[in-house]
Amino acid sequence: MTDGSGGVVQERDTWFRPITNSKHLRKDGTLHHSAIKGALDPPPVASMTWSFEFSGRLLSIAHDVVKDANARADIQRQNRPAMAKYFAFHAVMHVTAATVRQWQRFKADVLHHPTIRDDAHSNLVVYDLPEDEKLTFSEALIEILTVTSAAQLPAFEAARIPPG
């Protein structure tokens, strides 16, 4: 893991990302593509083999889903009081590693990239994605992601497996 290539994630583990901006959820509760496309970052180390990474967390390690999401929203509200109305823990988007690996449309994976701040940090990475296909990827990813509202979190957390 120290080379930055990422730790192996179990097939049954779940990658997730809290949604803390109300504008990233459509009126019908589905995900707006801006929640994804704008957060697709190139790998920080040029030698990495994937094109873009989407930052999130691993459910097997994250036992503080609500606390972490609320902390993120708190920081956002504190930093931008004028925008406080947008920021709260609204939902999580999530998908299993197996679903990502079996995806036909894009070559992608879930890798464990713990950080000093977050042991559970994980990236959903996509390979061979040109810059001008980020919207196509975002739309396709929406189709395999599940959005679970903050109110339904116990059901989401029930899918937690022991760390590998």
Next chain:
Amino acid sequence: MMPVTVSDVTDHIPITAEVRHVATRSNSAVSLAGQVYDLRIAGLSADSAYTLKMQPGDRTSLISTITHRHGDPLEGFSEFQTENWDGEGAKAIDSETLGAARELIEKLPVWIAAPEAAPAADGSIGLEWVWQEAGRPVKVFIDVEPGRKVATFVRYSNGQTTEAVMSLDELETINHIRSLLLETGSAAIEAA
């Protein structure tokens, strides 16, 4: 004033329109798919009860009376004009990008439903129209990016997708976007 309910059956999906009398320069307002539009209807006074009788295929005549779209999909977006607005390093949505998004929306025919808009961490503004056609999703995504760059994505009801990048400064761009919204099956009033 009692609302008047109008049922408009189009070739695609049924639409229920609620005509409401409002104190504006228009005769009334109509709510289609949850969005409110002003209507100007010849012979309709501001305080009279009125029933629009719509028949299949009459959508064009209804569209021709729509004069104004209510609501601003970019309301509050000026608050994203600072760096790190999400606390995780988001780029500011600069005034040029916000202005370009507003310009794009204003240049679309008024009867096209307002998009669902969202700020993105890369400094862009994402506009979305999503609806169902024969049980299959149709999606139009338009991203207004820094430098007046516009990225478009379409998922047609047959599953085919296209993505393109262009500049808002090119004359063809707005026409291209209008065409996308029209050819994908009346993003207009059915959307949302």
